[in-house]
Structure formats: C-alpha cells, structure tokens
Amino acid sequence: MEGPRSVAPIITVFDHRGCKRGKADTEYQGALANGPEDEMLVKVTYKKVPLSAGFADKVLQQTLGTFGQAPAGKKAAAKK
Numbered sequence: 001m002e003g004p005r006s007v008a009p010i011i012t013v014f015d016h017r018g019c020k021r022g023k024a025d026t027e028y029q030g031a032l033a034n035g036p037e038d039e040m041l042v043k044v045t046y047k048k049v050p051l052s053a054g055f056a057d058k059v060l061q062q063t064l065g066t067f068g069q070a071p072a073g074k075k076a077a078a079k080k
Helices: 053-067 072-079
Strands: 007-015 040-048
Antiparallel strands (some): 007 040
C-alpha cells in the first residue's frame, strides 16, 4: 500500500561546537558567519517510508519506549 506522499522528512542535526578534530575543517566552502553557527548544521532529506500496520506498530513501540507514555487516544482505548 503506497500513497502519493509516502515520503517523510528525515532531520539530522549536527552540532560540533568546540570540537577539535586535529585538522582544518574543509567540508564547508562557503562564507563564514564568524559565530557558533559556523559549527552547526541541520540536514533535511526525504526518504520513502513503507506504509503498513506492522510498520506503524513498530514506530509506536519505539516511541513509547523513548517517551514512556501512550498517546491520549491509546490510553482511552486501553481502558475499555
């Protein structure tokens, strides 16, 4: 089951303020801001995401494991 919008944003935050790697940083070639933002980056990519009940359950379990609580709708359903 795939819909026309079966992609999701994948957001990665890089923050290496104060990180000394023992060599000059050569990855970024643009103009510097001369502040702490020169050592930070937010990368956004889009990835195809499978749409299935099994995948949704897996994501829910990972989320519950991370945050330790059920969403409001799940709490109400569990009490019935």
